[in-house]
Amino acid sequence: MVISLAETGEVLRVLNRSGNRPSHDQASGQVDQAIWLCLQARFRRIVVRGDTDFSQTQHLDRWHALPGVYFVFGYDARPNLTARAEGLPATVWKPLARPPRYEVKTQPRQRPEAVKDRIVRERGFEVLRLISEEVAEFDYQPSACARAYRMVVVRKHISRQKGERVLSGEVRYLFYLTNNRVWSAPEVVFEANDRCNQENLLAQLHGGVRALRAPVNTLESNGAWMVMTALAWNLKAWWALMLPESPGRWQGQHREEKRRVLRQEFKSFVNTFVTIPCEVVRTGRRLVLRVLGWNPGLMTFFRLVSRLRE
Secondary structure (H helix, E strand, O other), X not given: OEEEOOOOOOEEEEOOOOOOOOOOOOHHHHHHXXXXXXXXXXXXXXXXXXXHHHOOHHHHHHHHHOOOEEEEEEEOOOHHHHHHHHOOOHXXXXXXXXXOXXXXXXXXXXXXXXXXXXHHHXXXXXXXXXXXXXXXXXXXXXXXXXXXXXXXXXXXXXXXXXXXXXXXXXXEEEEEEEOOOOOOHHHHXXXXXXXXXXXXXXXXXXXXXXXXXXXOXXXXXXXXXXXXXXXXXXXXXXXXXXXXXXXXXXXXXXXXXXXXXXXXXXXXXXXXXXXXXXXXXXXXXXXXXXXXXXXXXXXXXXXXXXXXXX
């Protein structure tokens, strides 16, 4: 189980468990320690996000009582919640307009032919297509909680198609539980969806620093391996955060450079800033490091070297 800081991808907590444990096992204790670590670092606002397995209602009241701590958890579409969503008046449902995934900074290009969709239609495969989304909310008090929280529900209208024929339409509901009363209902949905970036972090921990491998023979030793290798990923994040942003005409470029290094894959980071061919020369009572190869990241590397010397 990995608990990370969303903005920088730093690993706050990593716990090695046996393979037959559910995903939420011991999660509450790890979340408590991650919250305490962030409070010690003087964070003014902390948002805990997780999927439906991590909405452990017996701990929500304790987290809500902490100043500046909010949570957004997915919630299982249980029959009572689905019935309550179906009973909401039509006036409370609002269209959910999702923002574009990215902004085109040059000229929009012509999209290629959707070959996969054409093959699906020609071969008569059954497929589900999203038609529209709506969002609403209501107050809900879980049985293990002493107070009510905000339940945001997304209603998805889905068309079941086979070839060129529409077989039927169906409606599915997604639920999100939060104690934040300031965000709008769409903002709660988007905040919950942003947790999916955690999958990219897990991919880097698995294939980059190889933290999620099990090279040793016991649970404890493999857990120690995870902590040590995850620290290598954190060192990369701290390396990027230490890059200076000099005020002036280059500040925007330096800020973008820091963001790019922070989001860089671990293997690319190692090839750019670690495995730099260098010749060590001792001359005139000085130690000279002569760089033998050039890459576009060297200017960033030398800016950090100047920062470390300061």
